[in-house]
Amino acid sequence: VTGIGDDCAVLRVPPGHELLVTTDFTIENVHFRRDWHRPELVGRRCLTRGLSDIAAMGGEPLAAFLSLAVSSDVPQKWVDRFLKGVLDLAAEFKVPLAGGDTAQSRAGIQADIVVVGSVPKGKAVLRSGANAGEQIYVTGELGGSAAALARLMELKPGGPEYFQHFSRHSHPFARVAVGRWLRQRGVASAMIDLSDGLSTDLDHICQESHVGAEIEAEAIPRAQVGKKPVALELALHGGDDYELLFTSAATVPSKIAGVPVTRIGRTTQSAEMRLIGVDGKVRLLKAGGWEHFQGNQKS
Ligand SMILES: [Mg+2]
Secondary structure, eight states, rough: OOBTTTTSSSSOTTTTEEEEEEEEEETTTTBOTTSSSEEEEEHHHHHHOOOHHHHHTEEEEEEEEEEEEOOSSSSHHHHHHHHHHHHHHHHHHTOEEEEEEEESSSSSSEEEEEEEEEEEEEEOOTOOOOTTTTTEEEEESSSHHHHHHHHHHHHHOOOOSSTTTOOHHHSSSOOOHHHHHHHTTOOSSSEEESOOOOHHHHHHHHHHHOOOOEEEEEGGGEETTTTTTOOOOHHHHHOOOOOOEESSSSOOSSSSSEEEEEEEEEEEESSSEEETTTSSSSEOOOOOOOOOSSOOOOO
């Protein structure tokens, strides 16, 4: 109803809907590095994190709010380009940036994005709805973003070939249309977005739904780097892919809203996660998900 320019934004919730609210930090040297990541990408990813959470509930994004703290050594140009990344993606999704705050930080850049969405009453797709004996699916391809990050670590900062080959890393796109499709048809029993990595996010569904999982290594759709698929480790544990992971007892098409959907395994009665290797051997799969730049680097 009203956005930036008053004390609060006024939002109208569609009749018969409930509100969805998600908030995510984007912190310099934790989620990005200024010498590795273009500011537009940092902004784009910042908003993608919120939109992807709304997608994972089967919701419609309504508005975004951005609070940004920047230290005095950060050029205005960086901030302008960061905002362009946020606003371009907001326009793609027709989500208004309806408010926020700015402040000077003591050091570095901290951004907090809030995305508000809505979903028909009682229809949000939760992490807790999976039953044993259902099939497990993912959208798109996995590990591309982690592979790009691994490559960035090898390259000299400022090198020219940074983002050319890694579209999921350089151009993340929340699967809102797929989430909506699944919710409208009641196809997904449980759903989560892949922000921390397949093994970690699958573990969240297993814990919340009180089921286990059996994943077939060969079935996992791995992103390509050049002509080669990324390492299985990256597809299993790499973060920032912003694909959807869901369970279903229904028939699921191989493409939803133009996005490939792949069956990667099934839910089980026993609580643990297992991985059936390409060699046919069964291993215990642990939540070995993403660790950000600080501390021990996994990939
Ligand atoms: Mg999420």
